[in-house]
Amino acid sequence: MLNDFFNKLSKNILLTEADKVIFSQHVVVKKLRKRQYLLHEGEICKHVAFVNSGMLRSYLVDEKSNEHIIQFAPEGWFISDLYSFITEDASNLNIEAIESSELVLVSRASHIYLEKAVPEFFKFNYLQYRGAYIALQKRLTSTFTLSAEEKYINLLNIYPDIMQRVPQHMIASYLGLTAETLSRVRKKLTKKKSEHS
Amino acid sequence: MLNDFFNKLSKNILLTEADKVIFSQHVVVKKLRKRQYLLHEGEICKHVAFVNSGMLRSYLVDEKSNEHIIQFAPEGWFISDLYSFITEDASNLNIEAIESSELVLVSRASHIYLEKAVPEFFKFNYLQYRGAYIALQKRLTSTFTLSAEEKYINLLNIYPDIMQRVPQHMIASYLGLTAETLSRVRKKLTKKKSEHS
DNA sequence: ATTATTTCTTGATTTACATCAAGGTATTGA
DNA sequence: TCAATACCTTGATGTAAATCAAGAAATAAT
Secondary structure (H helix, E strand, C coil), X not given: CCHHXXXXXXXXXXXXXXXXXXXXXXXXXXXXXXXXXXECCCCECCEEEEEEECXXXXXXXXCCCCEEEEEEEECCCEECCHHHHHHCCECCEEEEECCCEEEEEEEHHHHHHHHHHCHHHHHHHHHHHHHHHHHHHHHHHHHHHCCHHHHHHHHHHHCHHHHHHCCHHHHHHHHCCCHHHHHHHHHHHHHHHHHHC | CCHHHHHHHHCCCXXXXXXXXHHXXXXXXXXXXXXXXXXXXXXXXXXXXXXXXXXXXXEEECCCCCEEEEEEEECCCEECCHHHHHHCCECCEEEEECCCEEEEEEEHHHHHHHHHHCHHHHHHHHHHHHHHHHHHHHHHHHHHHCCHHHHHXXXXXXXHHHHHHCCHHHHHHHHCCCHHHHHHHHHHHHHHHHHHC
16 A cells, blocks of 8 residues: 555655555555545645645646646655644645546644654655755746747757646646647647658 | 745755754855846856855747846755756856845755765755756746646746836746736736726 | 947737637547 | 536637837937
């Protein structure tokens, strides 16, 4: 049940069997069917979720009720609203399963406990946050510097696997484009490709 | 010399006098005049800099040679290219003093050493990265969801102090706007204000 | 003091992308 | 298996912000 979770942690830190026992006492496994929610905006985010299988997305709905996808989380990834999780303020985000998924949930109290009880977990989170910050900075610069077409190509290069499993309008939403614009970009790209041969 | 630096750390962690001695042996104080650089793109980022006084900016230059400001760092802030600092890959960023500044520099080797020798420093960085990630996510969502005018107002609310010290074209660059657009936004806002009275 | 540089403004024009609208194609579900 | 959603495409039109251009103000430098 927790194997994938432990393997993920073990990629960056050293977990003893004793550590694993501690973890197993402080996490919960949960299943979500496609289109079920882990978090609705307005709620306090109660968990960090590790995705054992399936895929989730977190997104925000703006004034004009357009959705903006913050993150995709396929198997092997974590997802949460870290801001709400830490501050216990109401979240602006929604977290939804876009495939039927199995999750390992860590509550706020458990998260704090585990960082103390398993110092390597503290280190793991240090690395996660640092990496997430760097990745997000790249995303920000790509939204500033690239055209719609370049953003799309760039994204395909970074996450080819994820982009194959996700509907186009969600890719558009992640990139800050409309579905129509992305459709036209794709058309142009296939035309380019065929001319190339 | 290092008082501001220690005060900053002490806001989040507990530093002993012994810790301070260790720090003082592993950091370097450096001054930059206005328009001098801490980092040029293509170089490996060798330091994390704490700003004792003055202000720096980090920015990236795109294909069309437009500048995009990633970060402003006035006194009390840290600045670096974390990606390059960690991976030792060449940086895409430039870091420049926009006022004459005094910095406390921590090299990569010292950073690693200090995190081991002063566990509280490791914790400090954990908190820094986590906070930076959350702040950056807010910045990303504001670029997705807000109009030019809203972005500007939002930024003034978050960093009123910094925005008063920085030329407008740099504010524009930070927001992903042109200087002309920001100038027009500001004109419209002063008009609104005068109508209000 | 006055030249030079940087910064800001304003107008005219262009452009990338959004919006609106409507039909087509899958996929899902009783 | 047929209706209902969800998803994708295409065209026509609109628009916020970029670009181009040129001058005015402010700051800095000699």
